[in-house]
Amino acid sequence: MRILYHSAFCPFSRKIAFGLKEKKLDFEHQWETVGKPSSRLLSLNPWGELPVLVDQHLVCVNHYVSSEYLEDAYPNPVLMGEGNAYRIEVRRLVSWFDKIFYQDVFWKLFYEKILKCQLHHKAPDTRILKSGYALLQEHMEQVEQLTETHHFLAGKYFSWADITGAAHLSCIDYIGDIHWKLFPSAKEWYCKIKSRPAFRPFLNQILSGVEPALHYSQLDF
Template structure:
């Protein structure tokens, strides 16, 4: 049975799972889920009412952190977590950094205001939030710059889930032109490297009706 992912294209949590699946060469059928309509069938799949929901190995899975750990444990080839506990700690710390802090300070204030509110018919962007998000992303890009000045990838010398978590958020924001790639050459180089991976292809092909992506979005030499 093919894996099936219930998702929305610009969700960074769905994208992180798609990147993990892609890197592990697990084929997956993508099904767009209008999770905000809280359809009873969907709530049966995930009572938390959120995407991503992944059907894999005959199991219906939710929560992106739990899903990525499961994929890693059952498909250890092309590892996205190092074997050393201290390095694993650093990877997981950074995954939480992006999925919690960056999500709260940036993604929810830019992407959710500009796109999700319109798609789910919840009104207009709140300019106070947009302004706060636009300010906060600078600090986060600077933090990434600091990390990448010391390391080849965000959590160390190899590419990990931390890079996918970060790239998932930044790629969704890049879709709405909210990332200033000129702020940091090392961050831009890092993103160019990750963007050129085969796992990234389906993400660069995403299209959200009413929101055409800008030219640089799927350009590998942006």
């Protein structure tokens, strides 16, 4: 039995769910609420962080451990690319999204606009939003540069870089904060990702009380 404890609009959760689907590994969904971990989740991870992947008797706490485990335990299909140089680039991009993009953009936009209200009943700070929008522009310019010359983010192979990037960007896209017309190559790449069967279920997920951007579920927008 394989179980994933996760939340629909946690980018780290999306990353592992997407990876599991790409590797065609069946799993049971155990839905959690961000900031309100269940007793079962706390018994597996006392910090209450998401996601937690349980595979038989093995418990993988957090997204980094889970993705590395999946690549080691289930090497087909390969999602790290071929060769040391490619794998280094994949890990660089994964780290960029999981650390820098998350702090610069997800935390300043999605958390500030959505989660802050839902969890703490507080209004967003306009100064933080302004900073988040500016940083989103900078990050999207980098994505645009990558996709102008690469079929996928790290190069010719679909990888954990694309999985991770799409997991983060899709959360921001849900609230309509990405101006895709300014980034045509990035948009073309994202359309390819949205069209993958493993990604499509995410496009049907709805955040309670928050309507998605009109184009969010469209494969070609």
